[in-house]
Amino acid sequence: MAPRRRAEMVEETRAKLVRAARQAFAAKGYAAASMDDLTADAGLTRGALYHNFGDKKGLLQAVVAQIDEEMLARMQVARDQAETVWLGLLAESIAYIEMALEPEIQRIMLLDGPAVLGDPSGWPNQNACLRRTAQTIQALIDENTIRPVDPEAAARLLNGAALSASLWIAASDDPHAVLPKAVETFRHLAAGLLRS
Template sequence: MNLKAERGAATRDRVLSIATRLFADRGYDDTSIEVVLQESGLSRGALYHHYAGKDALFEAVLEATESAIGGKIRQAVRGITDPAAALRAGVLAWISLAGDPVIQRIVLIDAPAVMGWERWRAMEERYSFGMLKAALGATGAVPAAFLDLHAHMLLAAVNESALMVARGGDPTTAMAAVEEFLRRLLQP
């Protein structure tokens, strides 16, 4: 890679890091391009060279966040050969990750509103939801004709469980209750 490309990649990474923090702390609506420019030290032209605008910057932040989530879930299920056990481990990993305020704000709260449900769901299909659907399908517990429906319903239960844990008064107790519920729900 040449020096110019390396500098461009470093600039994109730095802007993504700053934007991720700002979107997580302030939310999409209260994060202005001006604040990103101020914190990054970039000119408007330099920022727009890499990202067409605030929506494109948010989408890049979401994509990076989803990719990181997918990597952590894959790590949590690595080496588990039983499909049902892998599904449970992946779901519990997601619930733990969803307790992270960055993930809550960017993925669960702002993404559907900013990107619209269809674009957000298309990205989810490439990452978390796609992994969930594949894992559910691997268990053989759901006929193929109903896989998409079951995966959507399971995702709804999992996301609500994650929000319960994240917003509950005692996350340890809430996580234990959710783990027990999911173990029963996902019994082979």
């Protein structure tokens, strides 16, 4: 078999498994999702799952990575549509917080993901997100929009506040009631960085 065709088949198998797992994890939750059911739904065997992802946890990591990429793209759109760099920073963070209302994101990214994979601030994508936020904060300092603070510290605290708000919303009995409180308070906290 030609190397190119083999690589395509591997990618196709991985995509089928991720798609089936994403549906199962969103519908049933990680713990209740059966590996036999999701591999059968993908038309594959457990051996394919083990070969491509190692285990169920590895498959969850792949699903989280896929959803995270989609979330980052949506956040980028929110940031790019804003009129200023400051408003873009707020829009990006608030878009993230608002996504906590979506059932798939609630279940996979905010409830099961942290329970199985650990603290989201340690997930691989977070470093890129932190760097981008720190760069934005440095740009806001350079244009005298915000006070001169340590950009990394400010990025970690803002991103942490957005993550904490999202976790609160996802775990709440009434996420729609929590969202406006979380967004309003996040805006007030972030505004503390602004120059008077």
